[in-house]
Amino acid sequence: MRRRAVAVTLAVVAVVAAGVYAKAATLDEQRRDLVTQVIEVTTQADEAEARAVHLAGMIALADDESAELESVLEVRPEFLAELEALSSAFAEAEGKVDVADERTAAVSTQQTVLAEREEPGVVVAATATIRALRTEVDEEVAGWERVQAASSAAPGPKWAAGGQDAYARVRAALDRVGGGGVGLYESSSCAGGSAPACANSNGYIKFRADIATWSDGRLNWAMAHELAHIHQFRVWGSLNASAAYQSLFGGDPEFLANCMALVRGYAGSVGCDGDQQAWASGIWVGAVR
Structure with missing residues (x-):
């Protein structure tokens, strides 16, 4: 149990x-x-x-x-x-x-x-x-x-004794060196006829008829030189007040124009050193240092 x-x-x-x-x-x-x-x-x-x-x-x-x-x-x-x-x-x-x-x-x-x-x-x-x-x-x-x-204000006809062909050749040279649109006409009045070309402060260039017979190289240089003067006139006051201009170029616009033409590739009979070329190049763009 x-x-x-x-x-x-x-x-x-x-x-x-x-x-x-x-x-x-x-x-x-x-x-x-x-x-x-x-x-x-x-x-x-x-x-x-x-x-x-x-x-x-x-x-x-x-x-x-x-x-x-x-x-x-x-x-x-x-x-x-x-x-x-x-x-x-x-x-x-x-x-x-x-x-x-x-x-x-x-x-x-x-x-x-x-x-x-x-x-x-x-x-x-x-x-x-x-x-x-x-x-x-x-x-x-x-x-x-x-x-x-x-250009419109330039006095006198575009060509006279040299004729249209002479003018056309000089015009082509001026255009070639950068002077397209700059007034140009033939005249024997540059320095009483003793200078082959000259620039006017009003912005145009005159040339003597015989330069139309120059070689291309010489004619290009002449137009580059005169065009350089046109650019100088645009900064004339500050240019002549520049101590560097007096020191490097003796205040001579012709010498400066030669150097300005040289830096554009158109060499004349007068040479320029490196400092002069560097300074001259500024005038082409309106820079006065």
Whole structure:
């Protein structure tokens, strides 16, 4: 009887133990599921926070970019105004002076502005470049117009004793050395007829008929020399006030004209050293040092 009771007790204990084990296993599985869920929720929360931070950063970046673009757009109207003025200057220069280099520079500058989205200073600098190009073109056109006015004002017929062929040859030489548009006519009045050619401060050149028979080299030099005087007259005041001019050339415009012709590739009978040539080259572009 006792044995049966013990057996029953053991069976009950086994059943209870099995139940406890099964319940423990279930709780353990639930615990693992709960931990997994917590991890998932935490991960999702972290990802959501990261997305929020990224989104906030993108919004801030967009705000910054918008502000930068706005500052660039604020300075563009002045650039466009200068570009329009340069376009008008190009139209005015048509058929008068070559503005190919200025056009190339303007296109490059415009492309820089079109690509700029952040720095207003880039647009401001580009505006200054366009303004400088316009000033340069305006000055070149004004110079051309002065030459035309001087040419129209040159007294006397273009040719006399030498005839049309003589004039055409001298004219071609003057054009060849850079004097296109400079007034030219035949006259025997240069130094009472003793000088073969001379330049007038009003911007034109006179020549004696016989120089039309000179060799090409000598005729080119003569026209380069006289053209040099035209450029000297344009800076006459500052030229004669220059200590370097007095020191290097003794204040002699003829010597300076020879050196100016030499640096253009037309050598005369009088040589110039390197310092004299370097200084003389500036007069061609209106620079007196």
